[in-house]
Amino acid sequence: MSQKSAPRPPKTSPDATRRSEKSRRAIYAAALELVGEVGYAKTTIEGIAARAGVGKQTIYRWWSAKADVLLEAFLDLGEQAAEQAAGPGAEYGIPDTGDLAADLKAVLRATVDELLDPRFEVPSRALAAEGVVNEELGREFVAKLLDPSLQLYVRRLRSAQDAGQVRPEVDPRIALELFVSPLAQRWLQHTGPISYAYTDTLVDYALYGLAPR
Template sequence: MVQKSAQPSQKPAPNSTRRSERSRRAIYDAALALVSEVGYPKTTIEGIAARAGVGKQTIYRWWPSKADVLLEAFLDLSEQASELAAKEGQEPFEFPDTGDLAADLKFVLRATVDELLNPRFEAPSRALAAEGVVNEQLGAVFVSKLLEPSLQLYVQRLRSAQDQGAVRPEIDPRIALELFVSPLAQRWLQHTGPISYEYVDTLVDYALHGLTPR
């Protein structure tokens, strides 16, 4: 009797969606790692592709420039941090409203110092902030997706302080928040001095109480 040859087992078709997501994740990781290791000017599409194990055509299919790769990778990093906090039972970040405006501002600004000095966030956020100055389109996305949501939390807290009588009613909260945020950002970006808890506490005290004798 002649035996029939066994039919070859059918292998499942490769999942292109899963493969694309794996490649995308590798590109994110490569971009963030290279910016931290060699700096933004030396980071290239070719370097990202080699580090991620993909062809540079794959990157150009999804992003027009290294700045766009880095921006999306940084947004993803921020989302991962939020998801991790949620898994650990932490509430989504909200600006505290304890009734003590100075204490609440100091609490949030100290948390901002911690993030700005975190190696995972510092290099990519510094690179994006600098690139956003010369790349108007990228800068607009950086502001709308990363900066403005945080700034609106300051606005809401200052408006609450106005309702409580702790801030003059004619004050524009959107301008007032710059008294705290802008000096910290400038010092961090331009390396004009160290940033610390003591520094941001002093910003709050100066801004809330003014410079002239009372």
């Protein structure tokens, strides 16, 4: 028999499972709303519980700190956005049609849509702001929320290297920043407008360089 490290789901009736699922969704929604309204520092487990209409103990049964609740709420928001964009159960990832520029442009256009969607934008800004001054929280959220997305770009760039479309000596983890970071900075710091035309241009500049060819 194999050892399982993940806890098994508790044996509950279908009704209890539905009730739990409803509470969980209400807690995620409350956490995202609250952090967007009052910021990370003033968001509390008590406040989330009150807004979700559940007892504090319901939250502490599942999570030990507000950072954990928020982390899962963001993961859930990301999954919902991916399903909405690609259909239920769709694999979240970067297409690999063989046309690297087209694939990168498509995924960056979807990111533009997400960044401009208030449901995502407001809580994400609150969390990003806290991460700037709170290195521990920043690193945890990067590891769990941002890095997994960046790894999809790494994989797509490696596939392009195999296909001879990206120079073999290029480090994909740095290369992806040429088109991901400009969009992130414009959004985070309000340094300029973001649009499909803008991200398309970033991809072209990154792939073909600024110097004459």
